[in-house]
Amino acid sequence: MAQNQGSSSSGGGGGFFSSIASSFSSFKNQVNGLLGYEGLEVINPEGGTDDAEVEAQRGRWKQEERDSYWRSMQKYVGADITSMVTLPVLIFEPMTMLQKMAELMEYSHLLELADECEDPYMRLVYTASWFISVYYALQRTWKPFNPILGETYEMVNHCGITFIAEQVSHHPPISAAHAENEHFVYDITSKVKTKFLGNSLDVYPLGRTRLKLKKDGVILELVPPPTKVNNLIFGRTWIDSPGEMVLTNLTTGDKVVLYFQPCGWFGAGRYEVDGYVYNSEEEPKILMTGKWNEAMSYQPCDLEGEPLPNTELKEVWRVAEAPADDKFQYTHFAHKYTHFAHKVNSFTTAPKNLLPSDSRLRPDRYALETGDLSKAGSEKSILEEKQRAEKRMRESKGQEFVPKWFNQTDQIAPTPWGDLEIYEFNGKYNEHRAAADSSGTVKEVNISTTEFNPWQFGNVAETS
Numbered sequence: 273m274a275q276n277q278g279s280s281s282s283g284g285g286g287g288f289f290s291s292i293a294s295s296f297s298s299f300k301n302q303v304n305g306l307l308g309y310e311g312l313e314v315i316n317p318e319g320g321t322d323d324a325e326v327e328a329q330r331g332r333w334k335q336e337e338r339d340s341y342w343r344s345m346q347k348y349v350g351a352d353i354t355s356m357v358t359l360p361v362l363i364f365e366p367m368t369m370l371q372k373m374a375e376l377m378e379y380s381h382l383l384e385l386a387d388e389c390e391d392p393y394m395r396l397v398y399t400a401s402w403f404i405s406v407y408y409a410l411q412r413t414w415k416p417f418n419p420i421l422g423e424t425y426e427m428v429n430h431c432g433i434t435f436i437a438e439q440v441s442h443h444p445p446i447s448a449a450h451a452e453n454e455h456f457v458y459d460i461t462s463k464v465k466t467k468f469l470g471n472s473l474d475v476y477p478l479g480r481t482r483l484k485l486k487k488d489g490v491i492l493e494l495v496p497p498p499t500k501v502n503n504l505i506f507g508r509t510w511i512d513s514p515g516e517m518v519l520t521n522l523t524t525g526d527k528v529v530l531y532f533q534p535c536g537w538f539g540a541g542r543y544e545v546d547g548y549v550y551n552s553e554e555e556p557k558i559l560m561t562g563k564w565n566e567a568m569s570y571q572p573c574d575l576e577g578e579p580l581p582n583t584e585l586k587e588v589w590r591v592a593e594a595p596a597d598d599k600f601q602y603t604h605f606a607h608k609y610t611h612f613a614h615k616v617n618s619f620t621t622a623p624k625n626l627l628p629s630d631s632r633l634r635p636d637r638y639a640l641e642t643g644d645l646s647k648a649g650s651e652k653s654i655l656e657e658k659q660r661a662e663k664r665m666r667e668s669k670g671q672e673f674v675p676k677w678f679n680q681t682d683q684i685a686p687t688p689w690g691d692l693e694i695y696e697f698n699g700k701y702n703e704h705r706a707a708a709d710s711s712g713t714v715k716e717v718n719i720s721t722t723e724f725n726p727w728q729f730g731n732v733a734e735t736s
Contacts, residue, residue: 368637378592379401382398437450438678461480481494489523525551528548543563633723676701681693
């Protein structure tokens with residue numbers, strides 16, 4: 273089952289990089305001479321070493337698009353492409369990264385259980401399961417739109433939660449979010465670092481995630497594992513997140529260390545998660561096991577990590593049934609066309625007097641949602657041109673962008689993959705929302721007529 277690895281994980285990054293490398297090298301294959309792409313790695317998680325050439329011909333790309341895109345991307349191999357490459361809308365989903373951040377709220381009932389739980393170790397079981405639950409949504413291989421600087425996303429009407437996210441920096445791309453209800457306060461500064469490897473992309477989460485449970489005031493901090501996106505151009509795209517996830521109770525010193533198994537031969541180990549809840553003395557108290565795309569379970573254990581006698585494995589979380597035959601593999605929470613009331617991409621979760629900078633109002637996102645790829649591509653280009661124009665205007669005025677709902681602090685937080693500038697929720701959104709909710713005037717939001725406006729200087733146009 274799980275391995276006792278508490279003492280080796282105190283740094284958050286652990287010593288798992290060598291195991292990741294050896295695992296991938298044990299089952300990877302390369303497409304070379306026959307296809308004309310020397311050294312290009314194609315990995316089929318369901319196969320062995322003989323089918324890479326066959327796998328390379330699969331995927332969402334037409335051959336001419338695939339070959340053209342590969343030629344244009346070769347020069348970026350080894351580089352961080354987080355914000356330096358313009359990508360075709362063909363590989364996008366009708367959602368922005370700010371909306372994707374909100375998908376973690378789907379199973380927030382687990383935080384209610386954690387907040388009301390008296391057992392400090394079961395509290396960590398609930399919260400760790402909550403953080404794992406988002407990986408089902410993260411496995412989608414469609415790319416969300418990068419937020420425009422100043423773009424926001426608001427969500428209400430789900431478990432009493434008020435959620436606000438804002439794009440606070442463009443270079444480097446940084447998003448900040450705050451969510452709160454009667455049980456918890458959630459804050460994140462999200463920044464990613466990438467490394468383009470030709471047909472795959474390594475994604476390193478340089479974010480800081482903190483969760484406060486209100487009843488006892490405990491504060492938890494998360495260090496997630498890195499993610500690898502395989503077969504970007506050649507083959508069927510799939511995602512793996514091999515490595516350690518560490519959730520630490522900063523108040524007591526207790527923690528959870530969960531190991532996301534790397535995908536091995538013929539898919540062995542794919543999705544599997546195993547680990548332990550440890551006390552502050554790094555003694556295992558509860559083992560956890562499951563699959564991040566299905567369910568997680570737990571069982572009390574002894575100091576050797578073995579299940580205690582007369583105890584049984586109990587399920588703590590299971591993924592909700594997803595809508596059938598959905599192109600983007602959305603969960604019910606993210607889906608727009610389902611009876612489920614709380615939808616990230618719909619206006620049923622939007623508050624009164626929605627901010628005009630909200631992601632739902634992006635014309636490129638909406639065009640993609642309706643299936644108009646050509647319009648989505650042109651609208652995306654227009655937004656990017658307006659963003660560049662505003663940057664020039666800001667520089668000409670000698671000004672810097674200032675976020676509305678978050679303040680940049682002097683804190684620099686170390687992560688296993690680099691330092692991070694920390695943004696904190698400034699509370700102004702609560703004042704704004706209280707005033708909007710108490711107002712007798714409700715502005716009707718219509719996606720066809722309400723203009724998306726995250727701009728600092730109004731809706732500027734691109735100038736030559």
